[in-house]
Amino acid sequence: MFKLTWRNTFRHPLRSTLTVAGMALAVLAFCLLRTMVAAWYSGVAAASPVRLITRNAISLVFRLPLSYQQKIAAIPGIVNLSYGNWFGGIYIDERNFFPQFAVYLSKYLEIHPEYVIPPNQKFKLLQDRRGCVAGRQLARRYGWRLGDAIVLKGTIFPGEYRFVLKVLSQVAAPELAGPIAQKIDALFKNSLAETLTESEAAFQMGFVSMTEALLLAIQVVSWLVIVVILVLLANTMAMSARERLGEYAVLKTMGYRPRHLAGLIMGESLLLAFMGGLLGLLLTFPMVHFFKTKLGQYFRVFPLTNTTLALGLATALVVGLLAAILPAWRASRVGIAQALRRVG
Amino acid sequence: MKASSPEYSPASPLVFIEHLYKSYRRGSQNLPVLEDLSLAIAEGEFLALMGPSGSGKTTLLNLIAGLDRPDQGVLSVGGVDLTQLSEGQLAAWRAHHVGFIFQFYQLIPVLTAFENVELPLLLTPLSRRERRDHVALAIELVGLSDRSHHYPAQLSGGQQQRVAIARALITDPTLISADEPTGDLDRDSATEVLDLLCRLNEEFGKTIILVTHDPEAASRAPRLIRLIKGNLITDERNNKAARHFPDNSQALT
Numbered sequence: 006m007f008k009l010t011w012r013n014t015f016r017h018p019l020r021s022t023l024t025v026a027g028m029a030l031a032v033l034a035f036c037l038l039r040t041m042v043a044a045w046y047s048g049v050a051a052a053s054p055v056r057l058i059t060r061n062a063i064s065l066v067f068r069l070p071l072s073y074q075q076k077i078a079a080i081p082g083i084v085n086l087s088y089g090n091w092f093g094g095i096y097i098d099e100r101n102f103f104p105q106f107a108v109y110l111s112k113y114l115e116i117h118p119e120y121v122i123p124p125n126q127k128f129k130l131l132q133d134r135r136g137c138v139a140g141r142q143l144a145r146r147y148g149w150r151l152g153d154a155i156v157l158k159g160t161i162f163p164g165e166y167r168f169v170l171k172v173l174s175q176v177a178a179p180e181l182a183g184p185i186a187q188k189i190d191a192l193f194k195n196s197l198a199e200t201l202t203e204s205e206a207a208f209q210m211g212f213v214s215m216t217e218a219l220l221l222a223i224q225v226v227s228w229l230v231i232v233v234i235l236v237l238l239a240n241t242m243a244m245s246a247r248e249r250l251g252e253y254a255v256l257k258t259m260g261y262r263p264r265h266l267a268g269l270i271m272g273e274s275l276l277l278a279f280m281g282g283l284l285g286l287l288l289t290f291p292m293v294h295f296f297k298t299k300l301g302q303y304f305r306v307f308p309l310t311n312t313t314l315a316l317g318l319a320t321a322l323v324v325g326l327l328a329a330i331l332p333a334w335r336a337s338r339v340g341i342a343q344a345l346r347r348v349g
Numbered sequence: 350m351k352a353s354s355p356e357y358s359p360a361s362p363l364v365f366i367e368h369l370y371k372s373y374r375r376g377s378q379n380l381p382v383l384e385d386l387s388l389a390i391a392e393g394e395f396l397a398l399m400g401p402s403g404s405g406k407t408t409l410l411n412l413i414a415g416l417d418r419p420d421q422g423v424l425s426v427g428g429v430d431l432t433q434l435s436e437g438q439l440a441a442w443r444a445h446h447v448g449f450i451f452q453f454y455q456l457i458p459v460l461t462a463f464e465n466v467e468l469p470l471l472l473t474p475l476s477r478r479e480r481r482d483h484v485a486l487a488i489e490l491v492g493l494s495d496r497s498h499h500y501p502a503q504l505s506g507g508q509q510q511r512v513a514i515a516r517a518l519i520t521d522p523t524l525i526s527a528d529e530p531t532g533d534l535d536r537d538s539a540t541e542v543l544d545l546l547c548r549l550n551e552e553f554g555k556t557i558i559l560v561t562h563d564p565e566a567a568s569r570a571p572r573l574i575r576l577i578k579g580n581l582i583t584d585e586r587n588n589k590a591a592r593h594f595p596d597n598s599q600a601l602t
Contacts (some may be wrong), residue, residue: 006471012459065580086444255455258416259469260436262443342408345451 010272021277028321029288031234034154036309037291037296038227042220042301044307056116058208059189062199065091080188087112088141088165092274094157094166096147100248103143105157110136121146126151130171137168231320234281237326242274245330253336254344263337270333271326278325282318289317304339355526361428363415363556364390369581372407382408382577386422387436392523395550395557397570404576406560407528413558414526415443427523444472448517448555452529454509456501462488462512463497468513469520487515491545507538514545518555525549527559531566 013183015021043275059077061067068090089108094101111131120138122130130136139149149155155168189202202209246253253266289309297307363460371383390396390413398406411417412424415431424431427446434442449455456465466487470480488497491511501509510530517525524592528547531539543566549555568587577582 008464009457009460016459165560171378251455252457255449255457256468257440258414258443258447258449260440262440270578340417342411345455346407 006268007272011277013249013269014273014276016245018243019246024277025281026239027237028234028278028324029305031324032282032317033288033292034153034230034286035049035227035320035325036286036313037292037314038223038230039316040071040289040293040307040309041296043310043313044221047218047252056205057189057202058205059200059202060208062190062201067198069200070302073193073198073200076192077189080192081104085112087114087116091161092157093160094156095160096155101147108136118239126171128221133169133171135167135169136171138169144287151287190248194262199334231324235324235328238274238324239331240275241315242270242328242332243335245273245299245334246270250336253339254341257339257341258345266336267333271329274332275322275325278321279318282321283323286314286317360388360430363394363427364388365393365423366413367423369409369412369413369422369424371405371417372420381579383412384420384444386579386580386581390556390558392556393550393554394572395559395570396572396574397549397559397561397567398574399561399564399567399578400576400582403578405579408558408575409514409576410526410528410558414449414524415439425583434565444469444487445520446523448520448522448525450510450513450517450525450530451525452532454501454506454513454533456509456512456516458501459496461500462504462508462515465501465512466497466515466519468581469516473520482514486510487519490518491515506534507541510534510538511545514542514549518549521547523556525555525557527557529560531561531563539563540567553574 006083059069059073061069071088074086074088077083087109089106092105092106095101099277114122114127122138130138137155139155144150149170151170153170157166157168158164159166187202190200193200253269254267274292293307293309300307350520353373354502368387369383369386369388370381371377372381374380382403386409387408391438392529398409400406408417413420413426415426419432420581422432429442430443431439456462457468460468463484466484467480470483473480475483485494485497491514493508493511493515496504501512504512510533513530516529525546530546531542532540546557546559547569550557557570559566559570569575571587573583573585573587574581575585
């Protein structure tokens, strides 16, 4: 029976190829979109649960007085403290976007132990007020080497700033402490610049939630793609089953039961879906690599996980199964005499 | 002859039909196809059913072969009351007792001649090797050993019909249902197929019911029944083709 299922699958090579290609593209789109959503949340995932971020309660764009530093540091439970500001400089032109922060560097590095920096580089960095740190990926993109001058045109702080690359950082694993957010916010209640303190993850999540509608749209589209391929595959299967009604009737004359016929159709649909799914997964790898290269300045990571791959293939198989239900049901109910009359 | 003896009680016919009715619904209309038909067919008979289109001959064949169900009446084959069987039981019964030959061969185009013949055996507990031996024998019987690995499209109409005959034979059924098996063949191929059917009947004792429009094909059968508008009109014996059959193989209406 498997032989018949297999040969039926390739009976119309063009139709089968197009169906497999359609399924492959759907799975590719599904995996890619899921990966994109995961990339969006990657900042949240990589956030340390031990770090708190205090910002102006009104909005991110408003600053906090430097004097808050000592008051926050005095709160029991605060181990270390640093501050920073979005710099928003332009490197050569606007297309070369990458996030930049001006920070209280020595402390900033202390509370971000995940940045692995050789001691000699760290020393040189702290010695030079123009010193800056860049991630290896960013440096690779623009061909920067240690000691290179990087000129940024300020947008928030007008002027041209010349930095010298002192450190190429690499991220290891984070971990530490517990939140005391409420105490900090209570401290500055009713002041001129009230604060909003949240975990680093919540802070990142705040950025993500600004684009929540977009993320929802991406997720909806990823499932819509699957529904579209479900309809297409169901149509293909219905067409194939309709063409073969006479053959199903002949099989029934030989004693084949409705479950055998349903198995033939289900098997064919699953095979098409499986091949399409597998091809889709194979295409996902180079495509994710391509996106990672092209969108590297926006996404720190572009994580194609095993869960996404497994979900992609499982979705393809479920689509294969669902697409075959109606044609299989119809074929299993075919009246032998009727179907043979139609063929004859 | 027009038979008319409702009291007839056959000793042990293979097929026993009494007061059989069958109609089809076409929209809101009920179209009667067979009306009060009675008939007995002995085991080992070769019977031809003739009649104009719409006379009910294919319907009668389908009922005897367990492909369709009568509205009313007695229909038993080999002592089994087909009207009492469920769909599943009927399928199992067909698999064991009936071989089918169709006008348009109805071979599966993606399977070779060998694989087509093997299909009915896939439902049996036979091993792969046993199946292979059975199929080889059946294909040899129809004279197509050298073509067993050809696909239907690579065979002539006559050869395809011989493959279909091998497929019909493979489970060694008691009854062979042949619905216009020569209808799509040229004269020479038709003769080959009819020769083969006669051989199956004479050498292997298969009961064959042949539906045909072709008087020449019908003349090869020792018994000829004519139907018109669902009624059995004549039940004749062809002395040239006739072999000796028990007397219980007569028609009743």
